[in-house]
Amino acid sequence: MVECNKEEAFRAREIAIKKMESNDFVGARKIVLEAQRLFPELGSISHLLTVCNVHCAAEVRVNGEMDWYGIFRVEEAANEAIIKKQYLNLTSSLHADKKRFPGAEAAFKLVSEAYSILHESMKRYRYDIKTNRNAFWTKCPSCKTQYQYYFRFLNKKVYCQQCGRRFFASALKEQAMPTSLGARIPVKAFRTRKRLAVNKATT
Numbered sequence: 001m002v003e004c005n006k007e008e009a010f011r012a013r014e015i016a017i018k019k020m021e022s023n024d025f026v027g028a029r030k031i032v033l034e035a036q037r038l039f040p041e042l043g044s045i046s047h048l049l050t051v052c053n054v055h056c057a058a059e060v061r062v063n064g065e066m067d068w069y070g071i072f073r074v075e076e077a078a079n080e081a082i083i084k085k086q087y088l089n090l091t092s093s094l095h096a097d098k099k100r101f102p103g104a105e106a107a108f109k110l111v112s113e114a115y116s117i118l119h120e121s122m123k124r125y126r127y128d129i130k131t132n133r134n135a136f137w138t139k140c141p142s143c144k145t146q147y148q149y150y151f152r153f154l155n156k157k158v159y160c161q162q163c164g165r166r167f168f169a170s171a172l173k174e175q176a177m178p179t180s181l182g183a184r185i186p187v188k189a190f191r192t193r194k195r196l197a198v199n200k201a202t203t
Helices: 002-021 025-038 045-058 068-072 080-095 104-118 121-130
Strands: 135-139 146-150 157-159 166-168 176-178 184-186
Touching: 002 025, 002 045, 025 045, 045 068, 045 080, 045 104, 068 080, 068 104, 080 104, 104 121
Parallel strands: none
Antiparallel strands: 135 146, 157 166, 176 184
16 A cells, blocks of 8 residues: 555656646645645655745735745744744755756746845835735834834834833824835824834833
8 A cells, every 4th residue: 555655656756746847836736735645755745835835925916025934934923033934944844956957947936036125124124015004003102103014013012122111012193105205104293213123022
């Protein structure tokens, strides 16, 4: 039974590679998953799956933009440590196979581009605004500095970078609106503003 499954998985892997050569990564992914189910120890199956996952995620658009979070398979509020860890995992899996499997080199370039956006705070901030990620504005009650956080931080204790005090991030009543500078600010003018805070919540 085991040998039978191994042979079927091997044949499925070869079919998947043929589909990858034709840039059918969605179809290839389905077959790779089936091969993995039949024989999880099949050589290079995890690498094939990584290539397919990256290309399938690259086909998704969020408000017309590439879904870099989807390529990394992380949540929108993932902090810098998670982003870096996933980058290292993906590049480690893809690097050795850049010349071996169809699409591996292109997948490596996509992962590198995703990292260049997500690990740099200003680029990530602009990307999040452009794709209209769910976020809210809050204000430090001590120094009145205002911040934008993802909704996962709503009503959680956060750290004010301006005065160093901690406060509960409650949503302001003013609604944010787009500006010509590509930022989001509340309708009423703010005295001071801080860019999107991704990982400043404290426990």
